[in-house]
Amino acid sequence: MVEAVQKTTRHSHLKNLDYSVVQQCMHCGLCLPTCPTYDATKLERNSPRGRIALMRAIADGQLEATKIFGDEMYFCLGCLACMTACPAGVNYAELFEHARAEVEECHVLDSPKRKLIRWFTVKWLFMDLSRLLFVGRAMRLYQRLGIQTLIRRSGVMKVLPKRLQELEAMTPVIPPKFSADMIAPVTPAVGERKYRVAMLTGCAQDLIFSEVNRDTVEVLTHNGCEVFTPPEQQCCGSLHAHNGELRLATELARKAIDQFPPEQFDAIISNAGGCGMHLKHYSNLLADDPHYRERAELWDCKLKDVHEFLAQIGVRAPSRNGQPAITVTYHESCHLSHGQKIVLQPRQVLKLIPNLTLVELPEANWCCGSAGIYNLVQPEMANELLDRKLKHIQSTGATVVANGNSGCLLQLINGVREAGMQVRVAHPMTLLAEAYRAEKA
Numbered sequence: 001m002v003e004a005v006q007k008t009t010r011h012s013h014l015k016n017l018d019y020s021v022v023q024q025c026m027h028c029g030l031c032l033p034t035c036p037t038y039d040a041t042k043l044e045r046n047s048p049r050g051r052i053a054l055m056r057a058i059a060d061g062q063l064e065a066t067k068i069f070g071d072e073m074y075f076c077l078g079c080l081a082c083m084t085a086c087p088a089g090v091n092y093a094e095l096f097e098h099a100r101a102e103v104e105e106c107h108v109l110d111s112p113k114r115k116l117i118r119w120f121t122v123k124w125l126f127m128d129l130s131r132l133l134f135v136g137r138a139m140r141l142y143q144r145l146g147i148q149t150l151i152r153r154s155g156v157m158k159v160l161p162k163r164l165q166e167l168e169a170m171t172p173v174i175p176p177k178f179s180a181d182m183i184a185p186v187t188p189a190v191g192e193r194k195y196r197v198a199m200l201t202g203c204a205q206d207l208i209f210s211e212v213n214r215d216t217v218e219v220l221t222h223n224g225c226e227v228f229t230p231p232e233q234q235c236c237g238s239l240h241a242h243n244g245e246l247r248l249a250t251e252l253a254r255k256a257i258d259q260f261p262p263e264q265f266d267a268i269i270s271n272a273g274g275c276g277m278h279l280k281h282y283s284n285l286l287a288d289d290p291h292y293r294e295r296a297e298l299w300d301c302k303l304k305d306v307h308e309f310l311a312q313i314g315v316r317a318p319s320r321n322g323q324p325a326i327t328v329t330y331h332e333s334c335h336l337s338h339g340q341k342i343v344l345q346p347r348q349v350l351k352l353i354p355n356l357t358l359v360e361l362p363e364a365n366w367c368c369g370s371a372g373i374y375n376l377v378q379p380e381m382a383n384e385l386l387d388r389k390l391k392h393i394q395s396t397g398a399t400v401v402a403n404g405n406s407g408c409l410l411q412l413i414n415g416v417r418e419a420g421m422q423v424r425v426a427h428p429m430t431l432l433a434e435a436y437r438a439e440k441a
């Protein structure tokens with residue numbers, strides 16, 4: 001009886017979603033060849049069309065969310081390739097987030113282990129950057145003191161379960177400094193100030209790729225921007241929204257708007273494709289909040305991916321200098337290309353760099369398997385996609401692979417290292433910053 005009452009009173013994310021979003025799919029199947037999970041299994045339920053049919057059945061009250069539904073929603077990469085292919089303009093991104101929220105609301109995947117991991121990561125660690133950086137400092141010490149190398153060499157890891165060994169091998173190298181140690185709260189423009197922008201240094205981005213943040217600020221200052229970068233930032237909430245925690249994502253969106261009042265800046269800059277996609281839709285999260293709705297709409301207008309912003313203002317080409325010639329290929333982050341439709345701008349930026357030859361990557365917009373934390377929870381599928389990506393990178397003969405999203409950068413760094421490939425993985429902002437620095441040399 002109690003259970004029956006809970007079933008009827010439970011908030012259903014899919015039933016409450018705008019029905020015009022739920023019923024957009026016309027079942028044409030044009031998205032199927034672009035979907036990595038369908039490509040791997042050829043099963044309808046692993047396709048965008050199959051998943052949307054399941055979501056609609058729940059929204060229509062014909063189906064209850066079950067464990068099978070939950071597994072299916074977490075087998076989806078959320079890569080959004082289906083959105084690029086769809087002629088009907090189906091908003092899969094919104095459906096996907098609400099479907100995962102439905103899964104969490106129904107607790108169909110709950111187990112003590114899963115609950116503990118989710119509580120520690122999504123609900124605790126990534127809700128406060130100081131906690132994340134504390135863990136980062138401990139990891140840095142563990143790596144710098146050589147304990148990690150000792151443990152790896154000792155063979156101790158071999159007694160651990162295979163999955164733990166795999167996870168340990170994926171541990172990122174923590175850089176010597178975080179963003180706040182390298183970037184002043186306000187960095188003046190080089191030369192005349194034309195724009196006042198804010199820069200989001202991120203959470204995982206700050207932990208692992210703080211140097212990319214420094215490089216991005218440097219590039220912006222070389223293009224007439226005064227850059228506001230407060231030291232104590234928060235996660236943007238994309239991790240939470242993509243993992244069914246819309247309430248926490250909304251809480252973080254409010255904090256971000258308070259910290260970066262959109263009316264004070266010409267633009268708010270993100271340099272991570274996955275975060276940028278989420279950051280541009282705060283108005284969806286805050287549509288029912290009378291105190292934040294209007295500011296969230298302004299925020300969405302001001303939020304720019306760094307490549308998009310530079311292309312918009314007319315990025316300055318670095319002058320020719322003695323930099324060695326390099327051949328670069330570009331892997332598109334799914335959420336930058338399929339989500340934000342930013343495809344040309346990163347290539348335009350790269351082509352401005354002297355002595356750089358850009359070679360196209362086959363299947364450049366096919367997911368590399370990173371997909372947020374997908375590579376941690378669905379390792380088989382993620383590794384399959386990574387191998388496919390690495391083969392394509394190798395086929396180009398490039399010595400550098402450029403990419404504009406922290407998750408993909410980490411996936412590629414681990415991939416090329418494991419494969420023993422002599423390929424550097426770099427954010428386009430790092431390559432551009434190096435070219436500006438070489439002007440002075």
Ligand code: SF4
Nearest residue numbers: 035076077079080082
């Ligand atoms: S988001 Fe990616 S994996 Fe998921 S249905 Fe769309 S194309 Fe397939």
Ligand code: SF4
Nearest residue numbers: 025026028029031086
């Ligand atoms: S999601 Fe779009 S492309 Fe895929 S079946 Fe539906 S209408 Fe067709």
